[in-house]
Every structure is written in C-alpha cells, then in structure tokens.
Amino acid sequence: MTLNCQDVITYIKEFTLEGENINLFEDASSTEVEYVEINKMKIPRFVNEFWTSKQRQASSLHEVSYRACFKPQLPRFFINLLTKKGDKVYDPFSGRGTTVIEAGILGRNIVSNDINPLSQILTMPRFFVPNIKAVIERLDQIPYIKSARADLDLSMFYHPETEAEIVSLKNYLKQKSLKKQQDPLDSWIKMVATNRLTGHSPGFFSVYTLPPNQAVTPDRQIKINTDRNQKPEYRDTKKLIIKKSKSLIRKLKKTEIKNLYNAGKSGLYLTKDARNTSEIPDESICLTVTSPPFLDVVQYDKDNWLRCWFNGIDADEIASKITMSKTIEEWSAVMQEVFYELYRVTKSGGWLAFEVGEVKGGKLKLDEYVVPLGIRAGFIVLES
Numbered sequence: 001m002t003l004n005c006q007d008v009i010t011y012i013k014e015f016t017l018e019g020e021n022i023n024l025f026e027d028a029s030s031t032e033v034e035y036v037e038i039n040k041m042k043i044p045r046f047v048n049e050f051w052t053s054k055q056r057q058a059s060s061l062h063e064v065s066y067r068a069c070f071k072p073q074l075p076r077f078f079i080n081l082l083t084k085k086g087d088k089v090y091d092p093f094s095g096r097g098t099t100v101i102e103a104g105i106l107g108r109n110i111v112s113n114d115i116n117p118l119s120q121i122l123t124m125p126r127f128f129v130p131n132i133k134a135v136i137e138r139l140d141q142i143p144y145i146k147s148a149r150a151d152l153d154l155s156m157f158y159h160p161e162t163e164a165e166i167v168s169l170k171n172y173l174k175q176k177s178l179k180k181q182q183d184p185l186d187s188w189i190k191m192v193a194t195n196r197l198t199g200h201s202p203g204f205f206s207v208y209t210l211p212p213n214q215a216v217t218p219d220r221q222i223k224i225n226t227d228r229n230q231k232p233e234y235r236d237t238k239k240l241i242i243k244k245s246k247s248l249i250r251k252l253k254k255t256e257i258k259n260l261y262n263a264g265k266s267g268l269y270l271t272k273d274a275r276n277t278s279e280i281p282d283e284s285i286c287l288t289v290t291s292p293p294f295l296d297v298v299q300y301d302k303d304n305w306l307r308c309w310f311n312g313i314d315a316d317e318i319a320s321k322i323t324m325s326k327t328i329e330e331w332s333a334v335m336q337e338v339f340y341e342l343y344r345v346t347k348s349g350g351w352l353a354f355e356v357g358e359v360k361g362g363k364l365k366l367d368e369y370v371v372p373l374g375i376r377a378g379f380i381v382l383e384s
C-alpha cells in the first residue's frame with residue numbers, strides 16, 4: 001500500500017503514546033497543530049513526542065558516539081511509517097549512520113553518504129556483525145610491537161604501553177588496507193578502536209578526557225591532567241575492543257543480523273558532497289531521513305582529529321570540504337543545491353524528512369528556511 005499525504009497527516013494527527021506503556025504528561029500524548037506562515041503559505045507544524053526514547057529502546061548497535069547525531073527513534077518513526085521491506089532509504093549527511101543502520105535493522109535497503117570518510121569507517125562494518133570468537137582470534141593475530149610510538153606526541157592521552165598497542169593496531173590496519181586485504185573483521189575492529197580512542201571513562205583507551213566525540217587538543221589535555229592531577233594509566237586495548245564489541249551486539253536478534261547483512265551487501269556508501277552524488281540513480285530513493293550541518297555550530301574536523309590520525313585521514317582536507325556556513329544566506333544556498341539533488345534521486349511518491357533545529361540562541365529557526373528550499377526544488381510540503 002502506498003501512503004498519500006492525507007494518510008500521513010491523519011496518522012500524525014491521531015498519533016498518541018497510548019499503548020506504549022509509558023508515563024508521560026497527558027498533554028504530550030496527542031498531536032497539537034500550529035500554523036507557521038512561510039512565504040505567505042500557512043504551513044502546519046505538528047507537535048508531539050513522536051520519537052521519544054521512552055517509547056522504545058534503541059538497538060545497542062547504535063552506541064557509537066558522533067557529534068550531533070540524532071536518536072535512532074527519529075529515523076525509525078519515518079522508516080516504519082513511510083516505507084516497506086526492501087525499499088531504499090538514504091541519508092546524505094550520514095554521520096555515524098543512524099538512519100541507515102536503523103533502516104538495515106528494519107530490512108530496508110540503504111544508501112549512505114557523508115563527506116567525512118570517518119562516517120563510512122563507523123557505519124559500514126556494523127552491517128556485518130561478527131562472531132565475538134572471531135574478533136578475539138583476529139585481535140590475537142595482530143602483531144604487537146612494544147617500542148611502537150606515534151608520529152606525534154600523545155603522551156598526555158596514553159600510557160606508553162597503550163600507545164604502543166594503538167600504533168601497532170594502526171600500522172596493521174594500514175598494511176591490510178594498502179594490500180587491499182582488509183576484511184569485515186578488520187573493519188569491525190577499526191570501527192570499535194576508532195570509537196574507543198578517547199573518552200571520559202575507563203572503557204576508553206585514554207586517560208579521562210571529554211566524551212569520545214570531542215577529542216580535545218594536546219594542550220587542553222595537559223591542562224585537564226594538571227587540573228585533575230591525573231596521569232594516563234595503562235589500558236588493555238584488546239580487552240576494551242572485545243568488551244565494546246559484545247556491548248554493541250548485545251541486543252541484536254538473529255533476524256536483525258540477517259537484515260543488516262543483506263542491506264550492507266547491497267548498500268551504496270559514498271564519501272561525496274551531498275550536492276553532487278551522481279552515483280545515486282535518478283528516482284531511486286523511497287525515503288531520505290537526514291540532518292545537515294547547522295551553520296558553523298559543530299566543528300566535525302576538530303572534534304575528530306585523533307580519529308582522523310588513527311585512520312590516516314587528513315583532518316585539514318576534510319575541514320576544507322565540510323559545509324561550515326557562517327551566515328543563513330550561505331547555508332541556504334548550499335542546502336538549496338542539496339534539495340535539488342535530493343529531488344533528483346527521490347522516487348515519485350517518495351519522502352524526505354529533513355531534521356533541523358534552532359541556531360543563534362533560538363533566533364533562527366531553520367525549519368522556516370528549509371520549507372521554501374524544499375518547495376523550490378519540487379517537493380510538496382505536508383498540508384492539513
């Protein structure tokens with residue numbers, strides 16, 4: 001059955017949290033409709049807790065940190081409502097891959113794109129869920145060189161033995177990749193290690209620092225160490241990789257693992273500017289669920305410098321490509337081109353869910369800028 005706009009509006013208006021077995025305030029359980037005037041059009045704004053995390057627990061497989069990621073419940077809402085098994089779901093600003101991983105779990109096909117190559121490193125391996133015994137065996141085979149040191153000073157983050165383990169793993173992965181021998185097990189280990197590099201608990205390779213999606217500069221870390229009177233202690237990187245691997249897959253059902261595998265095999269993974277994705281055929285996407293960079297709010301390159309180092313990625317080069325608009329005019333011009341591209345790849349009758357927020361201390365509501373861009377590109381906005 002194909003849903004039309006009216007079906008979707010009815011669903012959204014009648015949506016309640018009843019039956020979800022949660023205790024929310026009464027006024028949060030039915031949809032409120034407000035109207036916003038945009039370009040002389042009366043656009044409805046539906047207000048409700050459509051994707052509260054209280055409704056349904058997200059899969060453990062999403063527990064990979066990334067700056068400005070959204071909750072898996074958000075893409076899940078749209079994927080369940082607007083697509084069926086086998087439909088193609090796309091995210092042009094994929095980040096840690098929340099949309100496509102959720103789509104894979106739900107048996108949809110996927111296309112993932114992000115200009116930052118870290119996105120693919122964090123996303124693709126999770127479609128190919130490994131056997132933990134195989135991860136342990138592979139980790140045991142990786143040559144460990146006690147004297148290995150990084151090509152930059154990382155002593156403020158790591159104990160020398162931890163650093164030797166990280167550098168040994170980095171070199172092993174680089175060699176495998178150069179020889180084109182990197183297999184799904186290597187990619188899984190790379191994804192987990194990238195995620196464990198720094199963080200705020202003993203579950204990470206580093207001494208206490210900011211949460212894992214925001215690597216601080218070496219100078220800042222020296223200050224954190226002085227203020228907290230701390231010194232990096234040894235961390236067993238192998239044990240931590242195994243522990244995180246187990247944790248990531250702990251809630252997955254067999255059917256979900258199979259769905260993920262199928263989606264992963266047929267999936268398309270791009271590292272392109274979202275404005276120019278010629279690899280995606282015209283009219284091939286049923287649903288896009290995405291969240292673009294919000295002006296210059298998040299510095300994806302600076303937050304990820306250590307992850308880039310580990311993966312041999314040039315963070316400055318990424319910085320020059322990532323959309324970092326200073327003004328709303330600049331941002332709108334880039335997003336207009338993104339919308340044209342999204343319109344090209346979307347099937348007739350397909351859908352686009354474009355998540356934006358408020359910036360500049362609430363002065364700019366990006367949704368009010370996004371609607372005209374979408375309409376100009378050819379999309380129809382839900383009307384009530």
Ligand SMILES: C[S@@+](CC[C@H](N)C(=O)[O-])C[C@H]1O[C@@H](n2cnc3c(N)ncnc32)[C@H](O)[C@@H]1O
Nearest residue numbers: 068069070093095096098115116273274293323
């Ligand atoms: C808000 S984050 C998306 C987070 C994602 N929804 C998640 O859950 O992880 C925006 C992403 O857009 C990427 N990006 C920035 N400029 C881009 C561009 N011009 N084309 C494609 N991706 C871009 C950034 O690398 C970042 O990963």
